[in-house]
Each structure stands twice: as C-alpha cells, then as structure tokens.
Amino acid sequence: MAKQAFSRLGRWCSRMFAVECDPSSDPVYFALTKTPQTRQCSERQAFEKIFRKAKSFSLHVCTEDKIQRAKFYEDIKNNTIPGVSRGCSVFDVFSFHPDVKNSALRGFLVRGVADIQETGLFDELVRNPGLNVCTYVLEEDTEHWWQHLWSKAEDGRMVVVEKYCLVPAEKPEHHPSTLNIINSDVFYKFGDACKVLRECTKFIPESKELLELVDQGLPLKREGRFPVIVIEGLDATGKTTLTRSLTDTLNATLLQSPPQCLSPWRPRFDSEPALLRRAFYALGNYITAGQIDRASAHAPVIVDRYWHSTAAYGIATAVSGRVDNLPGPGSEVYRWPVDLLQPDLVLLLTVSPEERIRRLRFRGAEKTREEAELEANDRFRSKVEQAYKRIEDPACVVVDASPPPDQVLQQVLLLIKNKCHL
Numbered sequence: 328m329a330k331q332a333f334s335r336l337g338r339w340c341s342r343m344f345a346v347e348c349d350p351s352s353d354p355v356y357f358a359l360t361k362t363p364q365t366r367q368c369s370e371r372q373a374f375e376k377i378f379r380k381a382k383s384f385s386l387h388v389c390t391e392d393k394i395q396r397a398k399f400y401e402d403i404k405n406n407t408i409p410g411v412s413r414g415c416s417v418f419d420v421f422s423f424h425p426d427v428k429n430s431a432l433r434g435f436l437v438r439g440v441a442d443i444q445e446t447g448l449f450d451e452l453v454r455n456p457g458l459n460v461c462t463y464v465l466e467e468d469t470e471h472w473w474q475h476l477w478s479k480a481e482d483g484r485m486v487v488v489e490k491y492c493l494v495p496a497e498k499p500e501h502h503p504s505t506l507n508i509i510n511s512d513v514f515y516k517f518g519d520a521c522k523v524l525r526e527c528t529k530f531i532p533e534s535k536e537l538l539e540l541v542d543q544g545l546p547l548k549r550e551g552r553f554p555v556i557v558i559e560g561l562d563a564t565g566k567t568t569l570t571r572s573l574t575d576t577l578n579a580t581l582l583q584s585p586p587q588c589l590s591p592w593r594p595r596f597d598s599e600p601a602l603l604r605r606a607f608y609a610l611g612n613y614i615t616a617g618q619i620d621r622a623s624a625h626a627p628v629i630v631d632r633y634w635h636s637t638a639a640y641g642i643a644t645a646v647s648g649r650v651d652n653l654p655g656p657g658s659e660v661y662r663w664p665v666d667l668l669q670p671d672l673v674l675l676l677t678v679s680p681e682e683r684i685r686r687l688r689f690r691g692a693e694k695t696r697e698e699a700e701l702e703a704n705d706r707f708r709s710k711v712e713q714a715y716k717r718i719e720d721p722a723c724v725v726v727d728a729s730p731p732p733d734q735v736l737q738q739v740l741l742l743i744k745n746k747c748h749l
C-alpha cells in the first residue's frame with residue numbers, strides 16, 4: 328500500500344459521513360464500517376436519497392494546515408467541482424468524529440458522474456496529498472454500498488487502498504458544521520485572530536500593515552467615564568439612521584466596527600475564505616475597542632456594529648441548513664472574547680422580514696433576487712438573528728425597529744436612560 332495512504336487512513340477510520348442533500352432537512356448520516364450488517368428496509372431510503380444507483384465520487388479537503396485547507400476548499404468548490412459536475416448533482420459532505428471539536432472536514436459528493444475514473448483529472452485528484460478521493464460502489468446481491476478510498480501506489484497506478492461499508496447512522500448531538508467554529512469562524516482572543524493574519528502575510532501582504540495598526544496594549548477595562556452603546560442588527564434594520572440621530576441627540580462620538588481605517592482592505596478580506604475574513608473582522612473589533620477607550624473619556628460613545636455582528640454572522644455562515652442546527656443557547660460559541668473591551672449596552676434592532684425586504688428594495692438592492700435565493704436568505708436571516716440573541720455577557724436588548732425613525736429614537740433614548748443613567 329502506498330505510504331501516503333497510511334497517514335490518510337489514520338484520520339479516516341472511525342469517522343462519520345454527513346451528506347447534505349436538502350438544506351431544509353437533516354443531513355443523511357453514515358458510519359463507516361469494515362463489517363457489513365443486515366440491512367433494514369427503511370435504511371434503503373437513505374441510500375436511495377443520496378446515490379440513486381448512479382456512479383458517485385467524493386472529495387474531502389484534508390490538508391493539515393488550516394489556512395491552506397480553507398484556501399484549497401474554496402479552490403475545489405469554485406474551480407474543480409463546476410468542471411467535473413456538469414449534469415450531475417453536487418452535495419456538501421462532512422467527514423467528522425461525532426461531537427468532537429475541530430474534527431470536521433468539508434467536501435463534496437458528486438452523483439451521476441459516469442467515467443470519472445477513466446479521466447486524467449481523477450489521477451490528478453488522487454495524487455493530491457491534500458485530498459481524500461472516494462468512489463461509491465453498490466454490491467448488487469447484498470445491496471451494500473461501499474466507499475472506496477483511492478491512493479497512488481508505488482508504481483504510480485491509482486489503487487483502492489481501503490473499503491468501508493456505509494451504514495446509516497443516528498444524527499449526532501451537534502451538527503458537523505458547528506464543530507470547527509471556535510478559532511475558524513469566530514475568534515475569542517486577540518492573539519488567535521492575529522496568528523491567522525500573521526500566517527497569511529505571504530499571500531496577503533496587506534495583513535502585515537493591518538497587524539501594525541492594532542494597538543499593542545489592548546484596553547480591557549475602560550478608563551473613560553461615559554457610557555458606550557452598541558447598535559446591532561441585520562442590514563437595513565435602521566442602524567445608520569439610528570446611530571446618527573443618537574449621536575446628535577446625546578452629543579456622542581460615533582464609531583463603527585470595522586473602523587474606517589480598515590475600509591481600504593475590507594473588499595480584499597471579504598473575498599477570502601471565512602477563516603481569513605473572520606480574523607479580519609475580529610481584529611477590526613480590537614481596533615475599535617482602542618478608539619472606544621479613548622473616546623469614552625470625553626463623551627458617550629455610539630458604536631455601529633461590534634462583536635455581536637462578528638460572532639453572529641460568523642456562526643450563521645458556518646452553520647449549514649436549518650436554524651435548529653445552530654449550537655444551543657448557552658453554548659461556548661456565544662461567549663464574549665476574554666480580552667475585548669465590553670460596552671455598557673448592546674441594542675439589537677429587529678424588523679419583520681417583510682419590512683426589511685421593503686427597506687432593502689427601497690434602497691435599490693434585492694430587485695433581481697430569485698424566489699429560491701429569497702428562501703435561502705430567509706434561513707440565513709433567521710440564523711443570524713438567533714445567534715445575535717444567544718450571545719452572552721453582555722446579551723443584547725431587542726428593540727422593535729419597525730416604527731418610524733423618531734419613535735425608534737425615543738424608545739432607545741428611554742432604554743439608554745434606564746440602563747446607563749444618561
């Protein structure tokens with residue numbers, strides 16, 4: 328057996344597979360076993376749903392280095408998969424150890440690809456040490472589905488190095504997309520976000536300048552006397568409108584996260600994989616924290632987005648499928664970073680989905696969205712909103728932002744008066 332294949336197998340054995348064929352329902356879960364078991368009739372449905380007796384193969388990105396893995400996954404998703412999947416169905420797949428943090432590897436299952444094994448591309452994929460390539464084979468007489476893991480033999484031929492029987496399995500407690508959130512989608516320490524940006528200076532030179540911008544001595548406890556109020560919410564819920572009027576009314580300083588000084592770099596990081604994008608926004612919060620510390624010595628401070636946004640969007644984007652796939656209330660993913668300056672009050676502006684769409688349309692966005700995209704966005708919207716509401720210490724106070732702007736302002740001024748004695 329090829330040497331390379333041994334190290335692949337070390338990570339592969341005892342893993343479970345989750346195939347996401349429909350974002351509105353649970354993935355189909357499989358355990359991998361060496362010993363086939365008697366098949367129950369109902370279990371056939373799981374296989375029928377995924378494989379439909381069509382030739383299928385899967386790719387899992389298993390590169391050890393986290394940054395390389397994130398970039399390689401995007402490359403496979405955007406370049407390789409569209410190239411090989413014309414006329415096929417493509418599903419997101421997770422390979423993971425049930426409920427074990429940081430164990431999830433993301434990949435794709437392509438169904439209906441007739442001759443992939445005959446192509447040069449297949450050889451190329453199998454040869455790539457950062458990929459686990461599997462084909463799926465139905466044993467007609469027993470009706471067992473087998474997963475074949477491929478590798479390159481010493482003589483250069485492509486060979487199947489392991490075979491596992493797929494057995495439908497129970498849903499684990501935690502959805503596999505939640506397992507890698509900490510330090511990949513949300514950062515809870517300044518040093519952890521910096522580490523990612525430091526490691527990517529080779530291919531994003533801007534990260535070096537960004538790191539130089541961050542205050543070395545992070546303010547954890549504020550010196551200032553004046554209250555700090557953060558306004559949060561989905562886009563078009565009225566944050567800009569409210570933060571401006573609050574700033575005028577309270578003679579406050581208006582800040583935002585990410586801060587203005589990061590604007591030139593934002594589009595660059597927005598086009599990077601989640602790991603780098605989230606590290607960028609995390610650092611933005613620490614820069615804003617420095618500004619809050621200085622400004623709150625002189626006047627009240629209003630902040631347009633801060634940590635809640637970074638965490639809520641990070642979590643909602645990472646977690647696939649339905650809202651109930653989110654980590655439950657009280658999960659450690661909703662905790663405040665240990666070293667980030669805390670505001671006195673966080674207000675979450677909410678409006679109904681219909682009103683939000685009306686405001687977005689009024690602004691000229693969203694005009695061309697298809698129905699399906701609207702539905703997908705609705706799932707995303709609910710996940711962001713739920714994540715916002717689950718973040719703790721400080722938790723946000725929910726404000727109904729559907730009344731006219733001056734009424735929202737009065738309502739918020741009252742809250743600030745009561746909570747911050749302003």
Ligand SMILES: Nc1ncnc2c1ncn2[C@@H]1O[C@H](COP(=O)(O)OP(=O)(O)OP(=O)(O)O)[C@@H](O)[C@H]1O
Nearest residue numbers: 561562563564565566567568686728730731732735
């Ligand atoms: N209370 C309100 N009632 C009706 N319309 C409002 C209200 N507040 C804001 N709007 C309008 O809704 C639109 C979005 O408002 P705004 O830009 O303040 O939202 P936002 O949360 O800052 O959005 P984004 O996060 O995308 O910048 C604007 O056209 C604004 O005039």
Ligand SMILES: Nc1ccn([C@H]2C[C@H](O)[C@@H](COP(=O)(O)O)O2)c(=O)n1
Nearest residue numbers: 562584585608632633634636637640
């Ligand atoms: N503190 C912040 C602010 C913003 N983000 C991310 C989350 C969204 O992807 C996007 C929303 O910002 P907007 O378009 O309203 O300027 O930016 C974040 O992660 N952290």
